[in-house]
Structures are given as structure tokens and as C-alpha cells.
Amino acid sequence: MGKDDAAVANGAAEAAKTFKVSDKKKPPIHHLTSLARQPTQASLLRSIEKSSQVTVEFNEVCAWVPTLVLPGGGGPGKVGALLAKCKGGDGGTDVEAPKAPPPKERQVLFNISGEVTPGEVLALMGPSGGGKTSLLTLLGGRSTARLGGTISFNGAKMTKATKRKMGYVSQDDLLYAELTVYETLYFAALLRLPRSWSRADKLSRVEMVVEGLGLDRCRDTIIGSHMMRGVSGGERKRVSIGHELLINPSMLLLDEPTSGLDSTTALRLMHTLRTLASGGRTIITSIHQPSSRLYRQMDKLMLLSEGRCMYYGDAQGVATWFKLLGQPCPFGTNIADHILDLANGDVLVGGGNSASVGSGLDMLGLGVLGGADGVEGGAAVTARDVHQSLVAAFEQRKIGRGRGGIRPSDLEAMAAAAEAAAAAAGGTPRKGDGGSGDGDSEDAAASSGDQALSATAVKAEVEPAGGRGLELAAPAAPAPAPAGGEESKWGATWFDQIKILVVRCVKTRRFQSLSNQKFIQLIGVAVLAGMFWWQIGADLHSNQAALDVGGLLFFIELFMGFASLFAALFTFPAEFQMLVKERQSGMYRLSAFYVARTLSDLPMDCLLPSLFTWIVYFMGGLRLNAGAFFANWASVLLIVLTSQSVGLLIGATVMNPMNGQTVATIFMLSTMLVGGYYVRGIPVWISWLKYVSFIYWGWNLLLKIEFSNRAFPCSAIDAGSAAGNATLEALAQSSGGVCSVRSADIFEVDVDEPVTKEVCILIAMFIFLRLCIYYALQYKTTFKGRK
Numbered sequence: 112m113g114k115d116d117a118a119v120a121n122g123a124a125e126a127a128k129t130f131k132v133s134d135k136k137k138p139p140i141h142h143l144t145s146l147a148r149q150p151t152q153a154s155l156l157r158s159i160e161k162s163s164q165v166t167v168e169f170n171e172v173c174a175w176v177p178t179l180v181l182p183g184g185g186g187p188g189k190v191g192a193l194l195a196k197c198k199g200g201d202g203g204t205d206v207e208a209p210k211a212p213p214p215k216e217r218q219v220l221f222n223i224s225g226e227v228t229p230g231e232v233l234a235l236m237g238p239s240g241g242g243k244t245s246l247l248t249l250l251g252g253r254s255t256a257r258l259g260g261t262i263s264f265n266g267a268k269m270t271k272a273t274k275r276k277m278g279y280v281s282q283d284d285l286l287y288a289e290l291t292v293y294e295t296l297y298f299a300a301l302l303r304l305p306r307s308w309s310r311a312d313k314l315s316r317v318e319m320v321v322e323g324l325g326l327d328r329c330r331d332t333i334i335g336s337h338m339m340r341g342v343s344g345g346e347r348k349r350v351s352i353g354h355e356l357l358i359n360p361s362m363l364l365l366d367e368p369t370s371g372l373d374s375t376t377a378l379r380l381m382h383t384l385r386t387l388a389s390g391g392r393t394i395i396t397s398i399h400q401p402s403s404r405l406y407r408q409m410d411k412l413m414l415l416s417e418g419r420c421m422y423y424g425d426a427q428g429v430a431t432w433f434k435l436l437g438q439p440c441p442f443g444t445n446i447a448d449h450i451l452d453l454a455n456g457d458v459l460v461g462g463g464n465s466a467s468v469g470s471g472l473d474m475l476g477l478g479v480l481g482g483a484d485g486v487e488g489g490a491a492v493t494a495r496d497v498h499q500s501l502v503a504a505f506e507q508r509k510i511g512r513g514r515g516g517i518r519p520s521d522l523e524a525m526a527a528a529a530e531a532a533a534a535a536a537g538g539t540p541r542k543g544d545g546g547s548g549d550g551d552s553e554d555a556a557a558s559s560g561d562q563a564l565s566a567t568a569v570k571a572e573v574e575p576a577g578g579r580g581l582e583l584a585a586p587a588a589p590a591p592a593p594a595g596g597e598e599s600k601w602g603a604t605w606f607d608q609i610k611i612l613v614v615r616c617v618k619t620r621r622f623q624s625l626s627n628q629k630f631i632q633l634i635g636v637a638v639l640a641g642m643f644w645w646q647i648g649a650d651l652h653s654n655q656a657a658l659d660v661g662g663l664l665f666f667i668e669l670f671m672g673f674a675s676l677f678a679a680l681f682t683f684p685a686e687f688q689m690l691v692k693e694r695q696s697g698m699y700r701l702s703a704f705y706v707a708r709t710l711s712d713l714p715m716d717c718l719l720p721s722l723f724t725w726i727v728y729f730m731g732g733l734r735l736n737a738g739a740f741f742a743n744w745a746s747v748l749l750i751v752l753t754s755q756s757v758g759l760l761i762g763a764t765v766m767n768p769m770n771g772q773t774v775a776t777i778f779m780l781s782t783m784l785v786g787g788y789y790v791r792g793i794p795v796w797i798s799w800l801k802y803v804s805f806i807y808w809g810w811n812l813l814l815k816i817e818f819s820n821r822a823f824p825c826s827a828i829d830a831g832s833a834a835g836n837a838t839l840e841a842l843a844q845s846s847g848g849v850c851s852v853r854s855a856d857i858f859e860v861d862v863d864e865p866v867t868k869e870v871c872i873l874i875a876m877f878i879f880l881r882l883c884i885y886y887a888l889q890y891k892t893t894f895k896g897r898k
Contacts, residue, residue, distance in 0.1 A: 159391035164229040165264050165276060165362045167250060167393055168514065173259035174220040174245055174418075216257065219245045220418045222506075223260075226514030227395055227411070229361075232388050234426065235397040236447070237415035238455045243397040244282055244366055246415070250395060251279045251364045253695055264362075273362075275697040278355030282366040282397075284347045285692050288336035289619045292329050292350055296320055296357065298615045302698045303358045303602045320353040323383075325376070339622070344371040352380070356387075358602075363387065365396040374402045381408040398447075406447045411516065416454035419502050424517025431522040436504055438497075456498040601700065608699045612707030620715060629719060633674075637723045640666060641730025649732035651821070657857045663731050664813040665788045668806060671720050671747060672754040673779060679758030680775050683888065684766050694892045701892065705885050712755075720751045734817055742816045742866075749873050750809040756880035757805070763887040782806045787859060805876055811860045812869035818852040818862040825850040 220242050227233045235243040248254035250262060252269045264273050286295055300313045321330055326349060334350065335341015342350070348371050355363065363384070369377035381401075385408055388394045398405070409426035422429050429450055430440050440449040510525060511517030603611065623629075644663045651657050683690070694701060724747045728740060758775060765771040782804035784790055785797075793801070801807040853863045 159229065159359075159361050161391075163276065163361050164391045165273065165393050166229065166266075167227045167262075167264055167362065167395070168266075169226075169250065169260065169262045170224045171260040172220055172223045172246070172249065172262060173218060174242075174249060174254070174256040175216040175218050175259075176245075176256045178215055178217050218418065219256065220249075223413075223415075223420055224514075225411075225413060225423055225516065227393050229391045229393050230388050231410045232384055232394045232396065232408070233411045233413060234401075234409040235395065235413050235415060236401075236451065236454070237421075238451060240417075241415040241454060242418040243415055245418075247364050247366050247395065247397060251277065251695075253279065253691075271697065274695060275358075276361040277696075278358060278360035278363045279692075279696065280351050280355050280363075280365040280368055281692065282370075283688075284351045285689050286334045286347065286350060286354075287615075287619045287689065288334050288339055288341065289622050290615070291331050291333050292326050292342060292346070293317070293321065293331060294615075294618060295334060295350055296353055298611060299354050299698070300357050301603060301611050302608065303696070306601070306603055306607075316357055320356055324349040324353050324356075326350065326353065345373070345376065348372060349380075360392065362393040363395075365394075367397050367399045369401065369405070370399050374405070378402065378405050378408070381405050384408075385410075400451070401447045403445045403447065406445070413516075414450055414454055416456075416498070416502065419506075421454055421502055421505055422450070422517070423505075424511050424515070425519050428517055428519040428522050431519070431526065432517060433501075435522070435526060436501060438501070453498070453501060456494055601697070603699070605700060605703055608703035609707045609710070612699065612704055613711045616708055616711035617715070620711070633719050633723045634726065636670065637726035638730070640670075640727050644727075644731040646730075646732035648734065648817070651852070654855060654857055657818070657852060657855065660731075660733070660817060661788065661810075661814060661858060663727070663733075664817060665786070665810055667724065667727055667747060668750055668809045668813060669783060671723065671751050672806060672809075675716065675720070675751045675755040676758035676775060676779060677772075679755040680762045680771050681768055682759060683762045684768050684771065687766055687891070690888070691892050701889055702885070705888065709881070713752075716751065716755060717748050720747055723747075734821070739816055743813065746809065746812050746816060746870075749870070749877070750805065750812075753805045753809075753873055753877045753880065756877055756884065760880050760884050760887065763884050763891065766891070786810050791859060805873060808869045808872050808876075812866055812873070814858055814860055815862050815864065815866045815869070818858075819866075820863055821852050822850070 223242075223246060225233070235246060237243055245254065245256065249256065249258060252274060262269070290298070296317045297314070300317045301310075304313045304316060321327060326346060329342045329346050333339065333341045334347065341347075348368060352365065352368055365384075368384075369380060372380065384394050384396065388410075398409075401409075406426070411424065412422065412426035412429055413420060414422040414429065422432055424432075430446050433439070433450065433453060438449075438453055440446050508517070510521040601608070640663070644659065647656065647663060648660045651660070690704070693699065693704075721744065724744050728743060733743065734740070757778065761771050761775050761778070765774055781800060783806055785793060785801040785804050786806040787801065787810055852858075853861060
């Protein structure tokens with residue numbers, strides 16, 4: 112074979128994604144079923160030890176969520192009631208009877224029961240709003256809904272150790288937009304993988320996931336957001352899944368992992384889940400609109416509709432179940448589409464099919480259609496009636512009452528008994544549509560038979576020669592197992608967590624903290640302020656000159672305080688969901704995250720204020736003294752950090768950005784007005800506010816640094832502000848006509864006093880605010896299900 116022929120053959124193999132049986136001697140092609148880069152033998156698909164396997168049981172699970180928007184707008188409200196009372200005073204108006212208060216909670220799940228054992232894949236299906244995500248979040252311990260019923264893991268309640276064995280992929284991909292694909296998985300591996308692993312093993316695991324999920328082409332592309340272009344939606348979803356597959360979880364929960372993926376990629380992903388389950392893992396996933404091939408990969412199925420269970424059991428038995436209920440799958444229709452139509456209420460009524468529904472329920476020994484819904488024998492049957500009857504039929508079933516749900520053997524025995532009973536009664540054995548006799552029953556049966564193809568055929572479709580299928584790794588030797596319960600502990604030490612998180616925080620803020628926009632903003636304002644106050648502090652020849660210098664110092668403090676506070680205000684609201692997700696996954700301690708965030712913020716948040724201070728200080732002609740310059744610089748940075756702490760605290764306690772802005776604006780205006788520059792002689796009953804204002808203490812600190820023991824011409828002192836003309840003349844004679852700013856009594860603060868008090872108070876404020884931020888985050892990120 113020539114070189115051109117070989118190139119054509121290789122290109123065809125790449126295009127076909129190696130779905131053909133290939134020769135073992137051919138070089139491996141880099142796609143999901145084959146990995147080339149395996150520098151170490153840290154297997155992603157290492158089987159779970161018996162002691163680490165998890166069996167999930169949930170019995171009669173109900174869930175209630177708060178009713179945020181009350182039905183009917185919540186009534187007329189207090190204002191409406193007051194207006195109605197005023198109108199009622201005219202006489203002749205009717206007084207409406209008081210309405211019952213609307214419920215404060217809404218039930219979203221109704222008595223859901225089931226069990227998933229190691230090695231099984233339970234698929235949750237149903238229309239949007241059916242309760243799939245609500246059930247998954249409850250099973251994953253990530254829901255704040257009030258829980259009824261019991262959820263157990265190996266017969267016990269969820270613990271932190273259980274959570275660390277669990278991988279959870281949410282419906283919304285929560286990833287840092289500024290990190291690349293490789294960086295996202297790299298930091299996750301360093302934080303989550305057992306600390307007994309070497310760094311090389313952890314990096315090998317990252318490479319396996321990158322290549323195994325087909326992320327090689329976008330490994331150096333940022334995740335992106337609606338403001339920054341990054342990877343595609345399907346690649347984003349695969350990164351989220353890879354983030355959880357890194358830790359080799361004993362239990363994996365996925366909320367619509369195939370959404371946004373093409374059918375071939377979705378099938379590969381589902382087969383990967385099957386392969387993972389075969390290693391002793393428990394997998395629960397919600398599936399939205401699966402293809403027929405993907406549906407055949409499911410072991411067990413739970414069909415939810417409006418928070419109620421319509422079917423639970425073997426996935427290949429659902430067609431027979433609904434066929435016995437008079438809802439056969441039409442010929443040529445995907446069984447997954449059919450059951451989703453049923454869950455949405457799109458059932459067969461009219462044209463003889465309503466009779467098949469009723470007879471099908473009677474055949475199962477359930478008179479649901481005529482009794483529970485109050486529909487008489489001759490009354491018209493609506494789609495809503497049939498839908499409710501299908502739900503009630505499952506709830507009142509006589510088969511499949513165990514944890515495993517309905518089994519095909521149960522359905523076969525029931526169908527045989529029903530046909531025998533129909534034959535004994537003198538009727539024709541039914542084929543699924545109530546004996547309509549139009550041939551549709553055979554078509555439906557044939558369709559159901561097609562849908563019930565064994566998973567072996569699908570496995571043959573997606574597996575190339577060699578039997579490796581979609582395995583992400585097949586190492587020659589098992590990876591080193593973590594020692595002595597290491598998996599139940601943190602993946603890295605506290606100091607290592609801080610080091611890793613510091614680097615990650617710097618990378619996630621590289622686009623916002625050092626952006627050109629911020630440089631232009633601060634430097635532009637600094638230059639304008641320097642021109643407005645050009646060399647105003649070089650010559651203190653009058654009271655007004657001293658007041659102008661005080662105004663410049665107040666502007667420096669105010670501008671930097673406002674800028675840092677409002678920049679920090681949105682820090683935690685923007686990262687809150689990510690912080691909650693990583694905390695619940697056991698990636699790191701909250702204290703490590705907080706210390707790392709504080710350390711990473713220091714150099715980046717001090718650079719721009721430093722540039723601003725340097726420009727304004729020399730353009731404004733402030734005190735040309737090395738001690739005064741460095742003291743002024745350090746004081747501005749202390750004020751900035753204190754102001755930033757206020758913004759972080761407001762953002763940590765008020766997660767709504769709009770509400771946070773309102774609180775921050777009121778706080779800043781209040782502290783600014785009592786700072787001592789705009790208003791003097793504040794009434795005693797409200798003057799205490801200045802003692803909790805960092806602006807008040809910061810301005811006093813800057814005034815003392817600038818005017819401490821600074822010369823001031825005695826002739827420029829207003830006699831009315833001194834202790835009389837005699838005192839002023841004596842002071843001028845004793846000092847040779849040169850006085851001090853303190854003797855001029857221009858400012859309320861004694862500028863010649865030491866700065867120790869102001870510095871200590873600002874440092875105490877900074878430490879107190881930082882402690883409050885930590886405890887606020889701890890409270891906000893600790894979720895416990897309500898009983």
C-alpha cells in the first residue's frame with residue numbers, strides 16, 4: 112500500500128470514529144476509546160473495593176420548597192387592604208369574605224421509593240418540572256428543600272466521608288470561566304485526589320480524563336462565559352463530568368449529562384457510565400430525550416411526572432407495562448419519546464383507545480379510571496383522566512413492590528395470566544390495544560420488541576475490536592490504592608490547599624484585576640486630581656490652603672474606599688455557587704479557601720491604589736518627606752483593605768447584587784457624612800456613628816501624617832479661632848512668626864498627636880471584619896436538609 116493510500120485509509124478511519132472492526136496491528140487512533148498518553152498506570156476505571164461500594168435506598172421521599180411567588184399574587188396586600196377599607200367607608204360597598212392564606216410551601220416530590228445497588232445505572236426520565244433534579248439534589252445532599260421520608264447510604268445517613276466518595280454533575284456547568292480546560296482539571300486533581308498519590312500520578316489522571324473525554328483539542332482554551340468566548344456547550348459538559356471522574360467516585364450523580372451533546376457522543380458517554388458501573392459504582396443520572404440506542408444502555412428506569420412516579424423498574428419492561436395499561440408504543444416510535452409523551456399527559460384517548468385504557472386497568476385488577484377520578488362508565492374520558500389513572504395504576508400496583516421495582520418476569524407472568532383470563536371469558540386475547548383488531552397491536556408489539564434489544568448489540572456497535580469499548584484506561588497494573596482510609600480525608604494538606612488555591616485565585620482574576628480598563632480609570636482619575644490640586648500642599652500660606660489639602664486627602668480616601676468596596680461587593684455573589692459546589696464535594700477546607708483568597712488579593716488589590724497614591728501625592732505637592740510619604744502610602748493601603756473588607760462582608764451576607772448595592776450605598780454615604788469633612792458639629796444623639804466609620808479614622812490618620820508639627824504662618828491664623836489676640840501675639844513672638852497647623856485650629860482633630868490610636872482602630876476593624884466574613888461564609892455554605 113502506497114503512502115497516499117495509507118493516508119486515505121487513516122483519514123477514513125478518523126472520520127468514522129473507529130466504529131469499525133479494526134486490525135489490532137494498526138496504530139491506535141486518538142479518540143474516546145483509545146488513549147495514547149499513559150505515562151503512569153493510575154487507572155480511572157479501577158474497580159471499587161467492596162468496602163467502598165455504596166448502596167442507595169430511598170423510601171417514601173417527599174420534598175417541599177418555599178413558595179416564593181404566592182398564587183394570585185399573594186392577595187391584595189396591606190396597601191390594597193387599606194385602600195379597600197377607605198373605599199368601604201363611603202357605604203354601599205360589598206365586603207368580600209376573607210380569603211384563606213396561600214400555602215407557604217409547595218410539594219415537588221410525592222412518595223418516591225427506590226434502590227440502586229453497585230453496578231447499576233438508574234436513569235431518571237420525565238418532562239421538565241417533573242422532579243428529576245429535585246430528587247437528584249436530595250440524594251446528593253445538596254438540597255435545601257424540606258425532606259420527608261428516608262434516604263440511606265449502606266443503611267446509614269449521609270456523612271462527610273460518603274460525600275467525598277460521591278461525584279455530582281449539576282445541570283448547570285459550574286466552572287471558572289477564566290481557567291482553561293486543562294487548568295480546571297489540574298487544580299481539581301491536586302485538591303481532590305488522595306494525598307498518597309504522587310504528583311506524576313495526579314497529572315497522569317488529568318491526561319487520561321482529557322484524552323478519554325475528547326478534550327485534547329480544547330485543552331488550552333478557556334472555559335468562557337457569556338462575556339468571554341470559550342469552549343462549546345458540549346465540551347463544557349464534558350469538562351464538568353471529567354471534574355467528577357477524576358476522583359474515581361463510588362457513587363456518581365449526573366443531572367442531564369447528555370444535554371448539548373450529539374447522539375454519538377451521548378451514546379459514548381452513556382456507555383462510559385455503564386463501564387464505570389461495572390466496576391462497582393452506583394450511578395444515578397437524569398436523561399433528557401435519549402435516543403433509542405442510548406435508552407438501551409439503561410439498567411433501571413424511573414419515570415417521573417409532576418413529582419410522582421409513573422414507572423420504576425427494569426428499563427426494558429416499560430413498553431410492556433404501558434402496553435398492558437392500554438398505551439402501546441406506536442410502530443416506528445422511540446420508546447423513550449413514547450413514555451415522555453405519556454408523562455406529559457399526551458395519552459391515547461378516543462377512537463376506541465379509551466376503552467383499552469379502562470380494560471387494561473381492569474386487567475391489572477385496578478378500577479382506577481372509573482372510581483378514583485369519578486368518571487362514570489358512559490362519561491367521556493379526557494387525557495387528564497387517563498394520565499392520572501396511569502399514575503394511580505403504578506402507585507396501586509400489585510407487582511414490583513420491592514426495592515428493585517418492576518421486573519420483566521413479573522410483567523410476562525401478568526400478561527400471560529391476563530390473556531388466559533380473557534380467553535376463558537370467551538374473548539379474543541388482547542395484543543395491547545383492547546382488541547381493536549386493526550393490526551396496530553402487532554405493530555406495537557413489534558416496535559416494543561425492537562426497543563427491547565439487548566445491550567449486547569449496542570455494545571458491539573460502539574466497541575472496536577479488542578473489547579475496550581469506551582474505557583478511559585485499561586492499565587496493565589492497578590494504581591496504588593490510598594492507604595488506610597485516606598479517601599475519607601482531605602486530598603491535600605491545609606498548607607498545600609492554600610498554595611494551590613492561591614495560584615488558582617490569581618489565574619481566575621487575571622482578566623479582571625489587571626485589566627486595561629482599571630488601569631486607565633485609576634491613572635486617569637489620579638492625573639485629573641493631581642491637576643485640580645496642583646502643588647496645593649507645597650505652600651500653606653492660608654487657612655484655605657490647609658483646607659484644600661485636607662480636601663485632597665479626603666478625596667484620596669473616599670475614591671479608593673468607594674472603588675475597593677464596590678469592586679469587592681460582587682466577589683462572593685459571583686463565586687457563591689462554585690464555592691458551595693466545591694465545599695460540598697470536599698475539595699478543601701473553607702479556612703484554606705479564605706486564607707488563599709485573602710493572600711491572593713493582597714498584591715493585586717494593592718498595586719492600583721499604590722499607583723494612584725504615587726501620582727496624586729507628588730502632583731498635589733504633599734509633604735516631601737520620606738517618612739510622611741511611606742506613612743501616607745501605608746495608610747491608604749490600610750484604608751483600602753478595610754473598605755474592601757466591608758464590601759466582602761456585605762457581599763457574603765447579602766448575596767443578591769441589587770440588595771447588596773443598596774446596603775453598600777447607604778453605608779458609604781452614612782460613613783462619609785460623619786467623616787468630619789462635610790459636616791461639623793453633628794448632634795450628640797447621632798454623632799456616635801463617626802466612631803464606627805473607617806472614613807473618620809482614616810481621614811484623621813492622613814491629617815496627622817500630613818500636618819504633624821508642620822509650620823504655618825502665624826499671620827495667616829484667624830484670631831477668632833485662636834485663644835484671643837493676646838495669645839496669638841505671644842505665640843508669634845515666641846516662635847519668630849512661625850506657628851503650626853495645630854495652633855491654627857483648622858481641623859477638629861489634634862494633628863500633633865501620635866497616630867497610634869487611628870492605626871490600631873483601623874487594624875482592629877480590618878481583623879474584625881475579616882472574621883465576620885469567614886463566619887458569614889461558613890453559615891452560607893453549610894446546607895442541611897430541613898425536616
